[in-house]
Amino acid sequence: xxxxxxxxxxxxxxxxxxxxxxxxxxxxxxxxxxxxxxxxxxxxxxxxxxxxxxxxxxxxxxxxxxxxxxxxxxxxxxxxxxxxxxxxxxxxxxxxxxxxxxxxxxxxxxxxxxxxxxxxxxxxxxxxxxxxxxxxxxxxxxxxxxxxxxxxxxxxxxxxxxxxxxxxxxxxxxxxxxxxxxxxxxxxxxxxxxxxxxxxxxxxxxxxxxxxxxxxxxxxxxxxxxxxxxxxxxxxxxxxxxxxxxxxxxxxxxxxxxxxxxxxxxxxxxxxxxxxxxxxxxxxxxxxxxxxxxxxxxxxxxxxxxxxxxxxxxxxxxxxxxxxxxxxxxxxxxxxxxxxxxxxxxxxxxxxxxxxxxxxxxxxxxxxxxxxxxxxxxxxxxxxxxxxxxxxxxxxxxxxxxxxxxxxxxxxxxxxxxxxxxxxxxxxxxxxxxxxxxxxxxxxxxxxxxxxxxxxxxxxxxxxxxxxxxxxxxxxxxxxxxxxxxxxxxxxxxxxxxxxxxxxxxxxxxxxxxxxxxxxxxxxxxxxxxxxxxxxxxxxxxxxxxxxxxxxxxxxxxxxxxxxxxxxxxxxxxxxxxxxxxxxxxxxxxx
Amino acid sequence: xxxxxxxxxxxxxxxxxxxxxxxxxxxxxxxxxxxxxxxxxxxxxxxxxxxxxxxxxxxxxxxxxxxxxxxxxxxxxxxxxxxxxxxxxxxxxxxxxxxxxxxxxxxxxxxxxxxxxxxxxxxxxxxxxxxxxxxxxxxxxxxxxxxxxxxxxxxxxxxxxxxxxxxxxxxxxxxxxxxxxxxxxxxxxxxxxxxxxxxxxxxxxxxxxxxxxxxxxxxxxxxxxxxxxxxxxxxxxxxxxxxxxxxxxxxxxxxxxxxxxxxxxxxxxx
Numbered sequence: 001x002x003x004x005x006x007x008x009x010x011x012x013x014x015x016x017x018x019x020x021x022x023x024x025x026x027x028x029x030x031x032x033x034x035x036x037x038x039x040x041x042x043x044x045x046x047x048x049x050x051x052x053x054x055x056x057x058x059x060x061x062x063x064x065x066x067x068x069x070x071x072x073x074x075x076x077x078x079x080x081x082x083x084x085x086x087x088x089x090x091x092x093x094x095x096x097x098x099x100x101x102x103x104x105x106x107x108x109x110x111x112x113x114x115x116x117x118x119x120x121x122x123x124x125x126x127x128x129x130x131x132x133x134x135x136x137x138x139x140x141x142x143x144x145x146x147x148x149x150x151x152x153x154x155x156x157x158x159x160x161x162x163x164x165x166x167x168x169x170x171x172x173x174x175x176x177x178x179x180x181x182x183x184x185x186x187x188x189x190x191x192x193x194x195x196x197x198x199x200x201x202x203x204x205x206x207x208x209x210x211x212x213x214x215x216x217x218x219x220x221x222x223x224x225x226x227x228x229x230x231x232x233x234x235x236x237x238x239x240x241x242x243x244x245x246x247x248x249x250x251x252x253x254x255x256x257x258x259x260x261x262x263x264x265x266x267x268x269x270x271x272x273x274x275x276x277x278x279x280x281x282x283x284x285x286x287x288x289x290x291x292x293x294x295x296x297x298x299x300x301x302x303x304x305x306x307x308x309x310x311x312x313x314x315x316x317x318x319x320x321x322x323x324x325x326x327x328x329x330x331x332x333x334x335x336x337x338x339x340x341x342x343x344x345x346x347x348x349x350x351x352x353x354x355x356x357x358x359x360x361x362x363x364x365x366x367x368x369x370x371x372x373x374x375x376x377x378x379x380x381x382x383x384x385x386x387x388x389x390x391x392x393x394x395x396x397x398x399x400x401x402x403x404x405x406x407x408x409x410x411x412x413x414x415x416x417x418x419x420x421x422x423x424x425x426x427x428x429x430x431x432x433x434x435x436x437x438x439x440x441x442x443x444x445x446x447x448x449x450x451x452x453x454x455x456x457x458x459x460x461x462x463x464x465x466x467x468x469x470x471x472x473x474x475x476x477x478x479x480x481x482x483x484x485x486x487x488x489x490x491x492x493x494x495x496x497x498x499x500x501x502x503x504x505x506x507x508x509x510x511x512x513x514x515x516x517x518x519x520x521x522x523x524x525x526x527x528x529x530x531x532x533x534x535x536x537x538x539x540x541x542x543x544x545x546x547x548x549x550x551x552x553x554x555x556x557x558x559x560x561x562x563x564x565x566x567x568x569x570x571x572x573x574x575x576x577x578x579x580x581x582x583x584x585x586x587x588x589x590x591x
Numbered sequence: 592x593x594x595x596x597x598x599x600x601x602x603x604x605x606x607x608x609x610x611x612x613x614x615x616x617x618x619x620x621x622x623x624x625x626x627x628x629x630x631x632x633x634x635x636x637x638x639x640x641x642x643x644x645x646x647x648x649x650x651x652x653x654x655x656x657x658x659x660x661x662x663x664x665x666x667x668x669x670x671x672x673x674x675x676x677x678x679x680x681x682x683x684x685x686x687x688x689x690x691x692x693x694x695x696x697x698x699x700x701x702x703x704x705x706x707x708x709x710x711x712x713x714x715x716x717x718x719x720x721x722x723x724x725x726x727x728x729x730x731x732x733x734x735x736x737x738x739x740x741x742x743x744x745x746x747x748x749x750x751x752x753x754x755x756x757x758x759x760x761x762x763x764x765x766x767x768x769x770x771x772x773x774x775x776x777x778x779x780x781x782x783x784x785x786x787x788x789x790x791x792x793x794x795x796x797x798x799x800x801x802x803x804x805x806x807x808x809x810x811x812x813x814x815x816x817x818x819x820x821x822x823x824x825x826x827x828x829x830x831x832x833x834x835x836x837x838x839x840x841x842x843x844x845x846x847x848x849x850x851x852x853x854x855x856x857x858x859x860x861x
Contacts, residue, residue, distance in 0.1 A: 262850070265670065280666060431652075
């Protein structure tokens with residue numbers, strides 16, 4: 001029996017939704033299933049709607065939902081249209097009388113959309129229209145029970161509402177009590193009160209109809225967010241210096257490294273210009289250095305990137321894209337910095353841009369980024385996005401590979417920092433090992449400023465040769481191919497859209513293949529790989545298709561513009577649209 | 592090591608009579624007197640006339656970008672504490688475009704020395720008002736009189752937490768060298784505001800203008816007189832204004848070994 005579930009857990013921010021989601025992810029991982037949990041939240045500390053979308057038995061998100069665990073009325077109003085018939089709905093009994101107009105935290109736009117269709121409807125009235133397995137829990141009563149049992153006031157036990165909701169929901173979905181218990185123990189250092197909350201909630205639904213879930217594949221697994229995966233990969237890569245300025249969602253990565261930093265120098269800089277400046281200083285001094293940021297911070301780093309290109313300084317910049325332009329929607333996803341990453345920095349600023357499709361690829365791409373940065377003394381921009389950053393997933397152990405520390409040769413008599421060589425790469429020595437000038441000005445081989453036309457041309461050609469050499473090195477691994485050989489349609493995409501597309505082409509009735517671009521600068525030539533129509537899918541206004549037009553035809557561009565992740569069912573719609581001859585398809589899935 | 596050890600064969604491109612020559616001579620003499628191995632001497636320049644000093648003193652130097660010498664120097668010093676790291680840049684570079692970094696360095700007390708080549712103009716872009724130019728002044732190349740108030744580098748340094756604050760005058764090479772020696776010997780963030788005429792573009796703050804006003808502090812002030820001396824305007828005191836030993840940034844960061852196994856264990860489910 002294949003277990004395949006799509007579950008949402010919703011509530012207000014600050015109400016423990018993240019913990020509830022993590023408990024669910026961990027519980028299914030303990031049970032032995034592949035599980036993926038995406039976190040959607042507002043740029044808010046307390047009160048706004050937040051939810052976890054969990055997929056069991058797959059790595060991509062799909063609609064409709066098989067279950068919704070709603071800790072408040074707003075969650076039901078937000079997600080009820082995505083429930084399949086006979087889905088499980090766990091909610092608080094006291095919220096059933098609530099009307100749409102009675103929820104001040106709900107976005108005005110959503111309230112108006114619901115009211116336009118249904119009027120000022122109450123939850124009860126909505127639920128009458130749907131075929132659901134409704135489990136309404138008397139939350140106030142259950143909390144009172146817990147309060148009496150632990151002899152603590154209601155105000156102090158009410159924070160277990162999330163555990164009650166998720167425990168009841170997971171139990172109804174078929175997970176056994178011991179598995180849920182284990183997940184709760186892994187989640188909280190002080191799990192006692194939460195275990196009691198779990199018991200009280202499960203007792204309440206013990207006599208209800210339950211689904212069955214057989215045991216999956218046993219074995220130890222890691223459960224990591226994208227930020228944690230990248231952070232740990234950097235620790236394994238033997239980084240020695242990290243600087244950052246707080247920004248969503250990159251901060252989570254930086255703080256994880258800081259927490260486990262050991263001898264790694266970690267600095268919270270005064271801005272992103274300084275963050276990259278300090279990391280470049282560290283790299284010049286011979287340390288393996290990195291920064292992590294998001295779109296707005298990356299904008300500030302631009303001049304430094306150009307400096308790193310000109311002065312030939314290795315650096316890895318992790319860029320967690322989020323919905324932009326400007327501050328945009330800081331806590332939502334997007335792929336809008338592709339062109340920005342490739343063309344960052346003024347001048348002929350050659351650099352590497354690597355995009356990871358999921359956590360596992362991110363773990364591989366981190367050491368690759370350092371390797372390329374150091375071998376070619378060039379900036380590497382590793383692009384990921386908020387969707388990967390905050391998604392929690394199970395990963396096989398031993399995915400992480402160590403990268404040996406940077407090594408330097410003995411300084412020659414007359415060291416030349418920018419020595420002209422056949423492949424354009426000059427031997428690197430850190431400052432402190434020889435006299436030199438690391439220079440942002442055009443320079444001669446030693447590093448002295450020079451405006452001489454012959455030297456200028458030689459140095460330009462040196463940097464071009466170096467980048468060509470790099471392109472040759474990566475040409476075999478710059479994209480992955482999935483799907484059928486004789487496809488009617490070729491989908492091209494990059495980054496976090498990967499798993500939704502991989503799953504979609506497996507179930508698509510139209511034979512399709514998928515070219516997933518892993519390295520976007522130097523841009524790969526994929527013209528030989530095209531079969532049938534070309535469909536480009538991306539979470540921006542068409543940046544990849546703009547690049548693709550240099551090497552192949554693009555028949556249709558499917559764009560995700562609503563700052564939500566891509567769903568499997570949307571990919572199927574995009575394929576149909578392209579086959580029907582549409583040039584553009586807007587994908588609007590997600591809430 | 593003799594002063595000649597610190598010379599390079601680059602042609603010095605400053606205007607004849609420029610205050611930068613005084614700084615160049617004094618700095619070469621100071622590092623020579625301290626016997627700093629050129630390989631371990633790191634000058635980090637910003638962008639502008641004065642920042643080109645990185646080409647004229649033999650070292651393991653960095654010519655950075657405008658306003659950003661301090662972050663790069665900070666990264667270098669944190670990474671390799673055995674290097675002597677000196678930032679040299681103009682008042683526009685350090686106190687204009689790079690002011691945020693100037694403040695942050697003081698807050699961190701990283702062992703980096705900042706030499707402000709303070710001539711109150713942007714020379715290399717041909718004479719615009721710098722952050723230390725008094726308001727109401729119209730210099731030769733300016734379209735109209737300065738509408739900005741002048742910034743006081745010493746007060747800003749003091750507020751930012753610099754643990755060594757001094758002011759010097761570029762044409763008094765011997766005195767300047769003495770102050771540079773003290774700054775380099777100091778453990779922590781040090782700033783030396785070096786007043787210097789720009790012979791081409793600053794037709795107000797000339798050699799004569801400075802030399803009518805400057806005088807040397809008899810001793811390092813203490814208590815309220817620190818601020819009084821920093822704020823003095825009619826006459827311009829020179830010398831060390833403030834000096835204090837404090838833990839540097841590196842010392843504030845505890846060290847331990849990365850335990851990769853425990854990181855993985857924390858994240859493992861079974």
